[in-house]
Amino acid sequence: MDTTSPQSFETQLKSIQQLIQTAKFNDAILASKKLQTNNTEKAQQVELWYLISVAQRYAKNFAQALVSISELLKLDEHHSRANQEKGFINIALGEPKSAMFSFEHAVKLNPSLVASWQELIELYRDAGQQDNVQKTANQLERLKKLPPALLAVTELMHEGKLLKAEQICRHFLQNNKRHIDGMCLLAEIGMELKVYDDAEFLLASALELEPTHLYARSQYLNLLIRLGKYKAAEQQVETLLNAQPNNITFTVAKANVLTGLGKIEEAIVLFEQAIAQSISQGNNVAGFHLQLGHALKAKGEIKQAVLAYQKAYQINPSYGDAFWSLANTKTYRFSDDEIAEMQAQQGNKNLPIVDEIQLSFATGKAFEDRAQYQQAFHYYQQGNKLQHEINGFDISKIEQQVEEQIKYCTAELFESRGHLGIDSPDPIFIVGLPRAGSTLLEQILASHSQVDGTMELHNILGLASRLRGRNSNVDTNKESQYPKNLHEINPDYFKRFGQQFIDETRVYREQAPLFIDKMPNNFLHIGLIRLILPNAKIIDARRSPMACCFSGFKQLFAEGQDFSYKLEDIGRYYQAYLKLMNHWHEVLPDFVLTVNHEDVVDDLDKQVHRILDFCGLPFEQSCIDFHKTKRNIKTPSSEQVRQPIYKSATEQWKHFEQYLDPLKKVLNIEHSKE
Known part of the structure; x- marks a missing residue:
């Protein structure tokens, strides 16, 4: 039997899962390790390490389970369920702080992991973090209100399995044609797949069915901004601000719309208001300074734009977009300290890949400006490689x-x-x-x-x-x-x-x-x-x-x-x-x-x-x-x-x-x- 073929691997994977479900943990571990020797692809190794770790935890071999899940995370540190599994293992080992960190990382990667939110409620309660208990309970309540099919859709989306998520969501909507959350989820999948027409139709239809649904309207607004349909977006953001005049997110969205419409001065005023409001609430948001910088740059006020971008990275030193925006002025020159900071941030293993990509391009520009071309190309190549890996582009489509x-x-x-x-x-x-x-x-x-x-x-x-x-x-x-x-x-x-x-x-x-x-x-x-x-x-x-x-x-x-x-x-x-x-x-x-x-x-x-x-x-x-x-x-x-x-x-x-x-x-x- 060819154990390396995808079909054979899936069949054997299901049999191992069956062994775990019937409490034959040692058999599952042995079968997984045997299958590992015949399958060297990274994705298959990841799946097998996950099953080994789960089986070891159920068999109460907690130390071995921790080693196995660590091997998986070396291969894929952004695997949400692996981080969740590490949380379960740390609980079993009596390490609540480590468990809390793992569950928090898991839900950051995939906010639909119900089990992680459930564990976090208990961990926050034991740690006396009452605010976090309430926020987590609210998130858990939202997830539990979703029908099981849509919960599965959200999980698949966050795992990058968009076509499977779309298939399940469409099937659900065939039987629940007026389900607003389902329509919003399918629209979100459409946006990820860049099928913007479908997404636009779904969200417009959802709002016809339920005009007061704020999430559907805000999603529709974001799509219109992405498509550059700023006049239509202006109507949507005004409706949202009428409903929630003090919503700072909607204020910033309106400023972005005004920027798109060329009303830069009005946009700058709104960005500055949003920044003042966020500071008064004790939450100076780096992204607001970044967007203010974009508006100032579009207007030609480059010195003020640079100050806004610098403020953004001062608030959040790992904010790749702030550094890249400075590089993208084409005239800015980074200091030694800024280059050192960008390089240090790239060494952070928990740095989101988007920030890593932006920092790579910015560092490349910094070294090119200093005529250090070998260093510059290294960073340009690194940024391009990471971006190419996540966008899944196929040049043959264009040629076709x-x-x-x-x-x-x-x-x-x-x-x-x-x-x-x-x-x-x-x-x-x-x-x-x-x-x-x-x-x-x-x-x-x-x-x-x-x-x-x-x-x-x-x-x-x-x-x-x-x-x-x-x-x-x-x-x-x-x-x-x-x-x-x-x-x-x-x-x-x-x-x-x-x-x-x-x-x-x-x-x-x-x-x-x-x-x-x-x-x-x-x-x-x-x-x-x-x-x-x-x-x-x-x-x-x-x-x-x-x-x-x-x-x-x-x-x-x-x-x-x-x-x-x-x-x-x-x-x-x-x-x-x-x-x-x-x-x-x-x-x-x-x-x-x-x-x-x-x-x-x-x-x-x-x-x-x-x-x-x-x-x-x-x-x-x-x-x-x-x-x-x-x-x-x-x-x-x-x-x-x-x-x-x-x-x-x-x-x-x-x-x-x-x-x-x-x-x-x-x-x-x-x-x-x-």
């Missing part, structure tokens, strides 16, 4: 999307359906790869009196996602409905989609006749844009391959650029992008203007005239003097485009050249050449 765009977005499609969209000439799309100079092009254009700068708008990506359907998020082998369905959908839809885009984006504009959408990923959907907005302008912000790819590799993005955390992936993404852009030029001649970043750096005047001519705009000197333009900018390059153009960044990658062979290989680039 590109192939489908080429297959279905043909010259014949545009000939037969290219006249069906809305005539509006308002949008100018800037597309390409992130870190390719798109913010510079946006700043040049937004300095023109007839053009509004906005932000990276999600509207086209959202429309493409709706057209694509759910299967592409779950089954990579199955061809998605979109873009094939562009040949088949009702012709009236193209005008409707175009008008919807104009209507939904109006909130981000001021009074100028034209506006910019600089979402780089829209290069995948130029065919869709052409069909719904045939008079739009599209500018491809292009940068030389090594400079562009490495700049992306050392950037930690807020979300949406998961290809950038592995050198091979980012190289393949760049190649896929080139292939698709060549296709668009072939089937849509003169619809896209390619602007090379290096050309802008070398001859700004010439490229500005070229861009303005393409957009049908008269020349204005303000576009040359773009760095003098006062406007809110929310991208990492915000400080760079507030300065005159500089050439130093074009060759930065060469300092790291010896480490970039995997990227060069994918890009077919020889040593020291592009």
Whole structure:
């Protein structure tokens, strides 16, 4: 019998669990250890150490059980049930303080562990921690109110088993169609799986059924903010604040919404109010200072933003986002003490992985600024490796999307359906790869009196996602409905989609006749844009391959650029992008203007005239003097485009050249050449 096959392993695992359930603990331990010798995969070793430890504890071999659970935690320190098991063992060994720590860590990793909360109530009671007893009892009551199926769903979610959680939750809702908590949980799974349309529909439906459900509304608010739908989010946050005017979380959410709407001064006032309120309550929240820093940075008040970020890490020295936000100003230089602090924090084995990733990127930037390139690359590589491991990105999905765009977005499609969209000439799309100079092009254009700068708008990506359907998020082998369905959908839809885009984006504009959408990923959907907005302008912000790819590799993005955390992936993404852009030029001649970043750096005047001519705009000197333009900018390059153009960044990658062979290989680039 092949004991290494997944099916065989699962079968044997069930038989060991049966042995434990029938009190045959020693048999279970022997069977587990035998299976360990035949299965070397980390995940299987983790499962077996867990069963061994449980069996040893039931057999009252507590010291051995502690050794076994410690071996498991060496393999996976974030295993919630292993931390819970360690708590049970420590109770048996008469170590209540250690048990309390283990149970607290377990529920931090997975808040749905009922057994851990139950044990914590007793431990807190014995320790005289009455406040904690009450908080724990409240959490336990909330969990116990959940139907068993939904409790199982929450556990699976926190264990990262999202598809299994979704399956159980959908089955539950088939029999309980109006269950608000079930709808909220399924929406939360949808957000994790990035099936945002499903999540949005579920939460809107839940609120129609129960308008006073604050959790559903706050969840809906958070989703709208994530999607950049700030006008809709503003309505939701006002409703929440009417219900709970003193809720500091809702105040901060409103400040974030106002930042998204470009009402930065109003947002800053609210952030400062929230900070004052939290201090008065004896709880100075580092995250509030961080978000205040983001708003100040967007406004261009970089010195005040730096002070806010520094305050955030002073309150919480392990706050990776505070250090990364300082690095992400691009102009900040870390002190020796700050570098030492970042390195010390990374040595903390209980540091959450998100903080570890942010600290890695920030430390990399600190060493790069000091020309210590080997150290810098070590930290960049470490941060990228960790981020790649948790995001589960598959580059073949993007390559498949590109192939489908080429297959279905043909010259014949545009000939037969290219006249069906809305005539509006308002949008100018800037597309390409992130870190390719798109913010510079946006700043040049937004300095023109007839053009509004906005932000990276999600509207086209959202429309493409709706057209694509759910299967592409779950089954990579199955061809998605979109873009094939562009040949088949009702012709009236193209005008409707175009008008919807104009209507939904109006909130981000001021009074100028034209506006910019600089979402780089829209290069995948130029065919869709052409069909719904045939008079739009599209500018491809292009940068030389090594400079562009490495700049992306050392950037930690807020979300949406998961290809950038592995050198091979980012190289393949760049190649896929080139292939698709060549296709668009072939089937849509003169619809896209390619602007090379290096050309802008070398001859700004010439490229500005070229861009303005393409957009049908008269020349204005303000576009040359773009760095003098006062406007809110929310991208990492915000400080760079507030300065005159500089050439130093074009060759930065060469300092790291010896480490970039995997990227060069994918890009077919020889040593020291592009």
